[in-house]
Amino acid sequence: MDLSDYPLELPEGDRPMVRFMNVTKRYGTLTVLDRLDLDVAEGEMVTVIGPSGSGKTTVLRMLMTLETINGGVIYVDGKPLTHMEKGGKLVPANERYLRKARSSIGMCFQHFNLFPHMTALQNCMEGPVQVLGMSKSEARARSEELLEMVGMIDKKDQHPSRLSGGQQQRVAIARALAMRPKVMLFDEVTSALDPEVIGEVTNVIRQLVAEHNLTMLMVTHQMGFARDISDRICFFYQGKIEEEGPPEQLFETPQKERTQQFLSAVKDAG
Amino acid sequence: MSLLEFLQTYGSLIVSGTWVTVIQFLLAVVVAILAALTAGLGKLSKNVLIRGVAITYIEIFRGTSLLVQLFWLFYVLPLFGITLDKFTAGFLSVGLNIGSYGAEIVRGSIQAVPRGQYEAAYALSMSPARRMRRIILPQALVLMLPPWGNLLIELLKGTALVALISVADLMFQTRQINASTFLSAQAFGTALIIYYILARFLITPFMRWLERVMARRLGRA
Numbered sequence: 001m002d003l004s005d006y007p008l009e010l011p012e013g014d015r016p017m018v019r020f021m022n023v024t025k026r027y028g029t030l031t032v033l034d035r036l037d038l039d040v041a042e043g044e045m046v047t048v049i050g051p052s053g054s055g056k057t058t059v060l061r062m063l064m065t066l067e068t069i070n071g072g073v074i075y076v077d078g079k080p081l082t083h084m085e086k087g088g089k090l091v092p093a094n095e096r097y098l099r100k101a102r103s104s105i106g107m108c109f110q111h112f113n114l115f116p117h118m119t120a121l122q123n124c125m126e127g128p129v130q131v132l133g134m135s136k137s138e139a140r141a142r143s144e145e146l147l148e149m150v151g152m153i154d155k156k157d158q159h160p161s162r163l164s165g166g167q168q169q170r171v172a173i174a175r176a177l178a179m180r181p182k183v184m185l186f187d188e189v190t191s192a193l194d195p196e197v198i199g200e201v202t203n204v205i206r207q208l209v210a211e212h213n214l215t216m217l218m219v220t221h222q223m224g225f226a227r228d229i230s231d232r233i234c235f236f237y238q239g240k241i242e243e244e245g246p247p248e249q250l251f252e253t254p255q256k257e258r259t260q261q262f263l264s265a266v267k268d269a270g
Numbered sequence: 271m272s273l274l275e276f277l278q279t280y281g282s283l284i285v286s287g288t289w290v291t292v293i294q295f296l297l298a299v300v301v302a303i304l305a306a307l308t309a310g311l312g313k314l315s316k317n318v319l320i321r322g323v324a325i326t327y328i329e330i331f332r333g334t335s336l337l338v339q340l341f342w343l344f345y346v347l348p349l350f351g352i353t354l355d356k357f358t359a360g361f362l363s364v365g366l367n368i369g370s371y372g373a374e375i376v377r378g379s380i381q382a383v384p385r386g387q388y389e390a391a392y393a394l395s396m397s398p399a400r401r402m403r404r405i406i407l408p409q410a411l412v413l414m415l416p417p418w419g420n421l422l423i424e425l426l427k428g429t430a431l432v433a434l435i436s437v438a439d440l441m442f443q444t445r446q447i448n449a450s451t452f453l454s455a456q457a458f459g460t461a462l463i464i465y466y467i468l469a470r471f472l473i474t475p476f477m478r479w480l481e482r483v484m485a486r487r488l489g490r491a
């Protein structure tokens with residue numbers, strides 16, 4: 001499929017919040033995503049599960065445009081994310097276009113990646129002030145509201161080095177939300193945490209699902225949590241969606257053999 | 271002649287020389303920092319031309335001796351129509367020389383900032399320049415302070431060479447005194463002590479203080 005075969009915009013009535021269309025990602029000779037098609041509807045919570053190396057993180061990183069795309073197009077809210085229009089045809093997006101396009105996407109990382117030279121509050125204000133050009137007082141109000149929501153308001157003046165992993169991850173969630181993204185990405189946000197603080201973070205995500213109409217794409221190894229809060233589960237295998245469906249269906253009655261193997265292996269382990 | 275008598279007689283010359291050394295040092299520090307930042311960032315640039323200029327500068331100034339660079343700036347540049355007074359040629363060559371070493375420190379510490387920091391800034395839609403200025407450089411700065419502390423002491427020692435193009439610094443005055451009095455032990459002994467004091471009791475404590483301030487800004491202290 002040639003780039004000129006992709007629509008400049010998705011048609012009215014067929015505009016999921018996120019659409020991966022035929023997306024391919026290669027590292028050298030290794031094909032990590034193989035002509036992937038994936039839609040996420042507005043307000044939908046989709047969880048990606050699968051064995052290590054199956055390309056789960058890559059899916060999120062592609063959507064954050066942290067990785068270059070080797071084939072296909074990703075659309076967000078109907079408009080191309082990875083490409084831009086030039087002479088009536090899509091061409092790979094330049095830095096400027098990407099900067100604008102990715103501003104509707106927020107991401108939380110496994111290792112939090114808070115800015116160590118800023119306090120929790122400054123971390124949250126950084127994007128709104130520096131990127132959105134918001135006034136400091138406005139950004140502070142918004143940030144404090146979010147820190148309140150994630151239960152970190154009393155630690156707002158602490159630097160990350162003074163916070164536990166669970167606390168840092170909650171600040172990181174607030175920092176991403178402060179940009180008012182349409183889509184939130186969570187890549188194994190509890191994997192680096194001690195078991196006793198995992199609940200702090202999952203509760204924040206539960207609250208987001210319950211109270212906000214955010215579109216979310218999450219990678220996790222916590223099957224119980226995924227089952228509780230997801231609208232849909234995608235099981236990845238070697239860079240493709242092997243099987244997908246509502247949580248009950250996928251966890252109770254998986255159709256594919258590889259899904260069954262994976263789920264029973266996970267069950268045995270944990 | 272006792273050291274005390276020596277100081278009474280030649281103290282004012284030594285003080286004036288020390289003062290010139292301090293000024294040469296401070297100006298050379300400014301040159302070195304600017305050169306190191308420019309070349310260090312330039313070496314990381316995607317632009318081939320910028321990278322080429324940065325690498326050329328670093329190679330030339332690291333690969334040749336400071337004394338030769340000093341003579342070039344003072345004696346050879348005028349042949350190309352650029353005349354620098356000896357004072358300017360002095361701190362400029364010391365600054366550029368040390369800056370070439372500093373450039374590698376700048377580059378190394380920028381690359382040592384964890385990749386996740388770049389990615390988090392990217393995920394907030396920051397432009398490349400803003401990522402560098404707001405997120406990467408402040409953290410790189412903390413990493414570069416200890417090696418810069420050593421480099422500044424090298425820089426101070428390097429300023430002694432400006433005496434060879436007759437800048438009236440501490441070394442120059444000491445040599446003058448030695449030439450006219452032959453009190454080598456007193457003259458060079460005093461210079462030795464002053465250089466040591468400047469390095470150990472001014473530069474080192476200042477850098478330590480700066481490291482502590484920066485650590486506090488990271489909430490670590």
Ligand SMILES: Nc1ncnc2c1ncn2[C@@H]1O[C@H](COP(=O)(O)OP(=O)(O)OP(=O)(O)O)[C@@H](O)[C@H]1O
Binds near residue numbers: 027058
């Ligand atoms: N920068 C890279 N260079 C080369 N190969 C890479 C790179 N990043 C990822 N890969 C490879 O791509 C494949 C998919 O990686 P990815 O991180 O998406 O897997 P994952 O499903 O998230 O696995 P895990 O559960 O271990 O996090 C793996 O084989 C990995 O080794």
Ligand SMILES: [Mg+2]
Binds near residue numbers: 056188219
């Ligand atoms: Mg992963």
